[in-house]
Amino acid sequence: MSVEVKKMDAVERYTASAEKIIARNKNSFLSQLQSEAKVKLSEMKFPTLKTEEWKYTNLKRLLSSELIHSSEIDEITITSDDVEKCKFNNFEHYLLVFVNGVFNEELSDYEELKNEIVISTILKAAEKDKKLIESYFSKIAVNKTAFDHLNLANFTDGLFIKIPNGKILRKPIQILYISDGKGDMTFTPFRNLFVVGENSETSIIQKYVGQDGSKYFNNISTEIFIGQNGIMNIYKVELENEDSYHINKTDVTQSRDTQFNHFNFTFGGKLIRNDINTELDGENIECTLNGLYIGNGNQHIDNNTYINHAKPHSTSNELYKGILDGSSRGVFCGKILVDRDAQLTNAYQNNNTIILSDTATVDTKPQLEIYADDVKCTHGATVGQLDETALFYILSRGIPRDKAKSMLINAFAESVVDSVKIEGLRDEINSLIYEHLNRDNVL
Amino acid sequence: MISIKNLKAKIDGKEILQGINLEVNAGEVHAIMGPNGSGKSTLANVLTGHEKYEPTGGEVIFNGKNLLDLSPEDRAREGLFLGFQYPVEIPGVSNATFLQTAINEIHKYNNEAELTPKEFLDRMKEKAKVVGMDNSLISRSVNTGFSGGEKKKNEIFQLLMLNPKLAILDETDSGLDIDALRVVSNGVNEFRNENNAVILVTHYQRLLDYIVPDFIHVIYQGEIIKSGGKELALELEAKGYDWITNGEA
Numbered sequence: 179m180s181v182e183v184k185k186m187d188a189v190e191r192y193t194a195s196a197e198k199i200i201a202r203n204k205n206s207f208l209s210q211l212q213s214e215a216k217v218k219l220s221e222m223k224f225p226t227l228k229t230e231e232w233k234y235t236n237l238k239r240l241l242s243s244e245l246i247h248s249s250e251i252d253e254i255t256i257t258s259d260d261v262e263k264c265k266f267n268n269f270e271h272y273l274l275v276f277v278n279g280v281f282n283e284e285l286s287d288y289e290e291l292k293n294e295i296v297i298s299t300i301l302k303a304a305e306k307d308k309k310l311i312e313s314y315f316s317k318i319a320v321n322k323t324a325f326d327h328l329n330l331a332n333f334t335d336g337l338f339i340k341i342p343n344g345k346i347l348r349k350p351i352q353i354l355y356i357s358d359g360k361g362d363m364t365f366t367p368f369r370n371l372f373v374v375g376e377n378s379e380t381s382i383i384q385k386y387v388g389q390d391g392s393k394y395f396n397n398i399s400t401e402i403f404i405g406q407n408g409i410m411n412i413y414k415v416e417l418e419n420e421d422s423y424h425i426n427k428t429d430v431t432q433s434r435d436t437q438f439n440h441f442n443f444t445f446g447g448k449l450i451r452n453d454i455n456t457e458l459d460g461e462n463i464e465c466t467l468n469g470l471y472i473g474n475g476n477q478h479i480d481n482n483t484y485i486n487h488a489k490p491h492s493t494s495n496e497l498y499k500g501i502l503d504g505s506s507r508g509v510f511c512g513k514i515l516v517d518r519d520a521q522l523t524n525a526y527q528n529n530n531t532i533i534l535s536d537t538a539t540v541d542t543k544p545q546l547e548i549y550a551d552d553v554k555c556t557h558g559a560t561v562g563q564l565d566e567t568a569l570f571y572i573l574s575r576g577i578p579r580d581k582a583k584s585m586l587i588n589a590f591a592e593s594v595v596d597s598v599k600i601e602g603l604r605d606e607i608n609s610l611i612y613e614h615l616n617r618d619n620v621l
Numbered sequence: 622m623i624s625i626k627n628l629k630a631k632i633d634g635k636e637i638l639q640g641i642n643l644e645v646n647a648g649e650v651h652a653i654m655g656p657n658g659s660g661k662s663t664l665a666n667v668l669t670g671h672e673k674y675e676p677t678g679g680e681v682i683f684n685g686k687n688l689l690d691l692s693p694e695d696r697a698r699e700g701l702f703l704g705f706q707y708p709v710e711i712p713g714v715s716n717a718t719f720l721q722t723a724i725n726e727i728h729k730y731n732n733e734a735e736l737t738p739k740e741f742l743d744r745m746k747e748k749a750k751v752v753g754m755d756n757s758l759i760s761r762s763v764n765t766g767f768s769g770g771e772k773k774k775n776e777i778f779q780l781l782m783l784n785p786k787l788a789i790l791d792e793t794d795s796g797l798d799i800d801a802l803r804v805v806s807n808g809v810n811e812f813r814n815e816n817n818a819v820i821l822v823t824h825y826q827r828l829l830d831y832i833v834p835d836f837i838h839v840i841y842q843g844e845i846i847k848s849g850g851k852e853l854a855l856e857l858e859a860k861g862y863d864w865i866t867n868g869e870a
Contacts, residue, residue: 570671571709575723575783576697576730585714592713592762608713621718 196331269602336369388419418447434460473506639843700786806831
């Protein structure tokens, strides 16, 4: 008698993984949501190159990999020296450290912050203030693809932050997400939930760093709710290692008079997909989505943004810039929807990419859907090489070609880097640009 | 200092320079004038090594070296400077970083010691004063957000900082108001001495009231068709170019 061993497909694999996770979850509210997500996942298919929103990103290798849920692997040792190397050091901040999705109190440094804001893991928050979690958790996220359901069904914990009304945080919060794996692909589904109070102001740095030599898949969902007149600045810096997959979705709901500034800096990672969806659900909202992607080697970096102008009198600004070297590939899809009621909307979108090699490529797809008649909306996309005239100008001063190119790379990235409000972070980003393109810092 | 013999060059396949001959010695200022499209800017760009301009004949000897064999950066290190007609903005790179990098590279090439930060800053302050630029300029990005006049002043500031042997100024006077023109001219006069030379490429005789040249050359259809002393400028102003270009001279 022959036994046929059927290889599980991705949906079966992630559904099976979810079953184990849900069985362990003692929180009835969360496990209920997870069970529902698992059922939905089992009925779905993962996006393919035929799926419009994913047509430039091939997921075959990720989805055919065997995986180990990070909660199943032995403890990973990360030392304070590792943290020192991984975190940004040249500006003041509070520090929260997660290792493979698990909060590490010892490595974190946020004593003062405990008295200022509510900060805990999602599981603890769900036990402590059930009502609060019930009113926000998984309410902001737009659940459309298999990744959304696999994340919810498989997550074991996450970070919950609530900024009280009127709280102005003087220092930014740096959240360091360190990934390390053993053997096969380590799978870490993770969730962030940030509830931002009225009239408050907060800056958060989300830094994703991978330890060398590990293979992993990070699947992250971040939900942000911003109360009236609140300000939230998010600086997402992706420095995953060269064997990693990183699929990241940020869903935001903005109330009236709020400001949301999101910066997406992508350096490391084998395949990175960022989705940012913002719902401008009120008047007088400002939403800025800026991004800088630096590709090298065989990296694939896919940025998707969606801004929904639902109400009148709001402004969105979007600037994504890319520098692609080696055989890297970049994708930018930016959709802006202006609802019929959203009169006097201003929406500006720009995507510029510079290609440094013969083999790097980019696909860019701006998309405007406008149903209101009194709006100002513009979009533009450019792809090119370094400006020859500018290069000649620098050479003609005696500066060598390589340094001249580095100066122009800096000049190109400057409009995005300069919009970073934390000075020390600007310097770090500039250094990372050069480091990632294997160039000397010329500044 | 520079000896140009029968120089021919083309851009986009079109022959612009048809055989230029020019000798410039240390201590001299030469003005090159001529109507639009005559090849003035092409000459400036060919001499400094812009890739778009392709030399197709003749030779240029600069300080005993065959200039056309050198890369643009090496030409600069040998002591050649081009003041650009349209200076380029380089956001994110400060004037200080830009000039310090340039000076150190030029010194390295010539086996000279690098400037200390103090020497550099002192020179920066001294030269900025000549062109009336304030100290905040040091930290500002190269030409970024500068007005047309400020950009031209910055070219002269760079000239004074780099202190080359030969300065080619390509329409540095174009688009300047009279005050800016004075500042720019003053900078050039401050620069000139018996060991260096200046080639002024210009449209307007007005510049030559402030920077008095030793020689004036009229370029037309890619050739120098008339040369003379500074009095030629007055004649050009009075009669225009037609009397030369129509072959009446």
